[in-house]
Amino acid sequence: MINQLKESYGHIFEDGLLDEIVQVGTFKEIPEGFKMMEIGEYVKSMPLLISGVIKVLREDNEGDELLLYYLEKGETCSMTMTCCLGQKQSEIRAIAETDTKLIMIPVGKMEEWTAKYKSWRNFVFESYHNRINELLMTLDSIAFYQMDERLTQYLIEKVRVNDTDIINNTHQEIAYDLYTSRVVISRLLKKMEQLGKIELGRNYLKIINL
């Protein structure tokens, strides 16, 4: 655990803090598809991501979802932080997009470390800043762009976080993430294929040139 922690966080946390993390943190491995947090749940610990990708979703009244953003190595869930501190319920759902390794930190330490370690404070603020910017970009994409452009952005991001240009999802799954219907996605993907941007197959899709 120490090595993996150092690899992801060694350059941002002070040695004393790294030691404390090793002492109080719990190492966890999460399989792809595992639901790590549900809307309305209370949160008792905060995750530091070592490897893998977590997708964060928002839900409407009918239970349909919208992808907000991905969390990656070296990041944490800001929403969890404030939920922990304020004893608030989660506003979002989090699901492992890939197999994921992380370290869980008990709530109590957060307050303490914020007072004690400058590097922790920076991490926390940086984290909020990044998350807010990602929310703003998601908002931009919904408010300012049309579905074809949103789909393209989605595929580009998906390729980036999974580090492969083959996407193994059904059209229905993509439609869920973008909060639209399968027919709409199939229609747009087919158009992209005709333009030579992607290659389509059953349960997969290959990015050629977006």
Added chain:
Amino acid sequence: MINQLKESYGHIFEDGLLDEIVQVGTFKEIPEGFKMMEIGEYVKSMPLLISGVIKVLREDNEGDELLLYYLEKGETCSMTMTCCLGQKQSEIRAIAETDTKLIMIPVGKMEEWTAKYKSWRNFVFESYHNRINELLMTLDSIAFYQMDERLTQYLIEKVRVNDTDIINNTHQEIAYDLYTSRVVISRLLKKMEQLGKIELGRNYLKIINL
């Protein structure tokens, strides 16, 4: 300034912190319509709102705007905080919705206070939490609701922050905030009038029963 500070923040900040704020803070009065922050600007100080309302906007490529949320008494701009700390550019525009009184805190103090005062840390985290939740609600409203429902929510919120059921705006101004066109707003408002929900006039609109 001390009295006004105590009225808005007395119950959340420790006495020592209140003293420091009085010493290093600058009191400011801002007229309605004043642009307090522009996208791309660097920020050198952080506002603590004493009275009034500030509206926070996001802009698309063409320069058209979308209302994100309002800041009120006892609140601060979380985006400013991280911008200050990280020397980042602002991602948003802020405009005084009403005449506003506030205290500006120089950046340098923020880091210091975060280590020193528990009440400041709580305020900062609480602030992030609120802002993220407002962003999520804005996102919900754009992603999950149609324009008629968004307009209704907008009017309710406007009535709340301005504390009056008469809204002195043109349809064009409302359309800007909701990132749509004047014709669409006129159409929907007329329908609401026919349902007896509002009363329409030139440059004003009265809420009857939303």
Added chain:
DNA sequence: TAATTGCGGTAACATTGGTTACATAGTCAT
């Protein structure tokens, strides 16, 4: 192999909301 299920392709249609154009009616300055 036959049956079932899940995925993707496609057509037809409905709805929302954006666009253009023009008319009407307040408001203000002269």
Added chain:
DNA sequence: ATGACTATGTAACCAATGTTACCGCAATTA
């Protein structure tokens, strides 16, 4: 009062996308 300007009302049209329905094919299972 006249003319200029601004706000609003409204019709007609268009584009994006959501909806429904049905088909064929692949994969899985009986």
